Amino acid sequence: MWSPTEPVYRIATPTPAKAWRSRDGRYRLVGNRCEDCVLPFFPKRRVCPQCHSRSLTETVLAPYGRVVSAAEDRTPLIGHVGRDSRPFAIVALEDGPCVLTELVDVDTGTDAGGEGGPTTVTEGTEVELVVRKWRREASGPYQYGYKFRPRRAR
Amino acid sequence: MSGTMKSATKSAAKGATNGIGNSRAAVGVSGIGVALPAGRLAVSEIHEVWGTVPPQVLRRRGVTHRSVCDPDADAVTLAAEATRTALRAAEGPAPGAVFFGSQTCPYLTKAGAALLADMAGLPRSVFAADVQFSGKSGTAALLCALAWVGAGFADAALAVGTDTLGPHVAPGDPQEYTAGSGAVAVVVTRDAALATVDATGSATSDTNDGFRTDGERHIRTGGAVMTATDVGLIEHCTTAWERLGAMPGPPRFLAGPQPDAVTPVRLAKRLGLPAECAAPCVVAQGIGDVGAAAPLLGLARALELAAPGDRIAVLGYGCGAGSDALLLTVRAPATDTGLSEALTARRTVSYAAACRQERHFQGLDRLVGSYE
Numbered sequence: 001m002w003s004p005t006e007p008v009y010r011i012a013t014p015t016p017a018k019a020w021r022s023r024d025g026r027y028r029l030v031g032n033r034c035e036d037c038v039l040p041f042f043p044k045r046r047v048c049p050q051c052h053s054r055s056l057t058e059t060v061l062a063p064y065g066r067v068v069s070a071a072e073d074r075t076p077l078i079g080h081v082g083r084d085s086r087p088f089a090i091v092a093l094e095d096g097p098c099v100l101t102e103l104v105d106v107d108t109g110t111d112a113g114g115e116g117g118p119t120t121v122t123e124g125t126e127v128e129l130v131v132r133k134w135r136r137e138a139s140g141p142y143q144y145g146y147k148f149r150p151r152r153a154r
Numbered sequence: 155m156s157g158t159m160k161s162a163t164k165s166a167a168k169g170a171t172n173g174i175g176n177s178r179a180a181v182g183v184s185g186i187g188v189a190l191p192a193g194r195l196a197v198s199e200i201h202e203v204w205g206t207v208p209p210q211v212l213r214r215r216g217v218t219h220r221s222v223c224d225p226d227a228d229a230v231t232l233a234a235e236a237t238r239t240a241l242r243a244a245e246g247p248a249p250g251a252v253f254f255g256s257q258t259c260p261y262l263t264k265a266g267a268a269l270l271a272d273m274a275g276l277p278r279s280v281f282a283a284d285v286q287f288s289g290k291s292g293t294a295a296l297l298c299a300l301a302w303v304g305a306g307f308a309d310a311a312l313a314v315g316t317d318t319l320g321p322h323v324a325p326g327d328p329q330e331y332t333a334g335s336g337a338v339a340v341v342v343t344r345d346a347a348l349a350t351v352d353a354t355g356s357a358t359s360d361t362n363d364g365f366r367t368d369g370e371r372h373i374r375t376g377g378a379v380m381t382a383t384d385v386g387l388i389e390h391c392t393t394a395w396e397r398l399g400a401m402p403g404p405p406r407f408l409a410g411p412q413p414d415a416v417t418p419v420r421l422a423k424r425l426g427l428p429a430e431c432a433a434p435c436v437v438a439q440g441i442g443d444v445g446a447a448a449p450l451l452g453l454a455r456a457l458e459l460a461a462p463g464d465r466i467a468v469l470g471y472g473c474g475a476g477s478d479a480l481l482l483t484v485r486a487p488a489t490d491t492g493l494s495e496a497l498t499a500r501r502t503v504s505y506a507a508a509c510r511q512e513r514h515f516q517g518l519d520r521l522v523g524s525y526e
């Protein structure tokens with residue numbers, strides 16, 4: 001089947017079972033929250049590191065946050081040949097937890113911006129969740145997950 | 155007895171419609187969301203590379219740029235983004251059914267609808283199915299959702315039209331000049347906060363004006379004879395339109411198929427409608443043909459511009475060939491469709507970068523280290 005695919009990785013990716021279990025976190029930031037000290041976590045934890053409680057409830061974290069710090073990866077990686085660099089950021093979600101995430105639709109300095117073009121990301125830039133293709137798993141399926149982009153005006 | 159039967163059959167035949175037609179079950183749209191990739195490639199740049207279509211013909215199509223699919227985006231991710239916007243705007247019950255309308259789903263044997271249901275956080279008890287009818291996959295999915303809710307199978311349903319035509323059109327093909335990507339998600343409910351659907355109609359025939367066989371990557375067209383003779387788009391849309399029945403006057407808006415920026419207006423003229431009802435719904439100028447999403451993009455624009463009581467006609471066309479027509483009455487204008495934001499957020503992409511992003515160059519599979 002000829003399709004515009006990425007090659008199947010010949011490097012290790014998480015097992016299909018592990019990837020399947022984590023999908024709600026990847027797709028829509030499902031974390032959990034300690035019932036005793038209300039501390040939120042992403043990704044989900046089994047034990048609260050603060051009060052060692054094991055009673056945690058699943059919660060969908062807000063799809064918005066602010067950039068804490070941003071960086072750029074120019075290492076050419078398999079499955080990422082479409083882009084010349086990968087902008088990264090640590091994003092502090094509105095609900096508290098921080099995620100290390102890739103950014104999309106931001107100015108990396110290499111693409112021509114132009115009017116209405118992508119913004120440069122600095123500390124404090126508001127960002128929002130988008131789901132994108134992360135990679136192909138070693139067993140073949142596409143693995144989708146969260147990325148962030150500058151929050152659109154609304 | 156037999157007389158009653160006879161007259162019942164007669165009246166049924168007379169009032170027969172395909173679709174929810176005249177059943178008048180209050181079903182309609184309660185939320186709509188749009189997603190477009192930010193990349194834009196100038197049509198003039200494609201012409202510089204290939205020169206396969208004369209510049210005056212390109213100018214006549216009215217498209218200056220086409221949207222370019224990001225390398226990490228596909229029909230599913232665009233659909234998920236549109237769905238997020240649509241569900242945020244819609245109030246009421248969570249969708250109990252998902253119809254994923256696309257001709258370019260990244261999976262052939264796995265439902266894009268299943269991915270979308272999980273990405274939208276819908277309960278596991280949801281019904282999900284992919285709907286494929288080339289360019290009218292979006293309106294076909296919408297009709298399925300309307301029928302589903304109208305029949306009482308669920309209180310709400312989600313219909314999505316999503317396509318990434320750029321990666322599926324051959325370099326140098328006349329279609330390449332307009333092959334865009336985008337998605338629209340529509341939430342269908344009984345209370346229909348935005349607009350009710352009053353009538354529907356469809357047309358279908360085996361017409362090879364465009365197709366892609368199993369195992370092939372690129373969409374082929376039936377050639378100039380098919381487009382020049384109007385046996386595809388114009389004739390099917392006319393048939394579907396006639397199924398809507400008599401109207402008191404022209405609808406305020408006509409959201410038509412947008413293979414380019416001029417077809418909706420041309421279609422309106424052929425249907426005897428003023429050009430002013432089609433022109434405001436055309437968004438193809440800066441994004442090109444977004445396939446299954448195109449007629450629903452027109453619907454999103456119309457719902458933004460409309461006032462309560464306005465009527466909107468939606469006409470979808472898919473090669474192969476078929477057309478769907480819907481007539482809606484607006485209850486309230488849509489406020490948060492994400493359309494204007496999606497049209498404004500753009501990044502200029504060169505032809506070479508677009509080829510790389512849409513994977514028209516397939517490099518060798520390289521072994522990399524343990525990193526990543």
Ligand SMILES: [Zn+2]
Nearest residue numbers: 034037048051
């Ligand atoms: Zn705790």
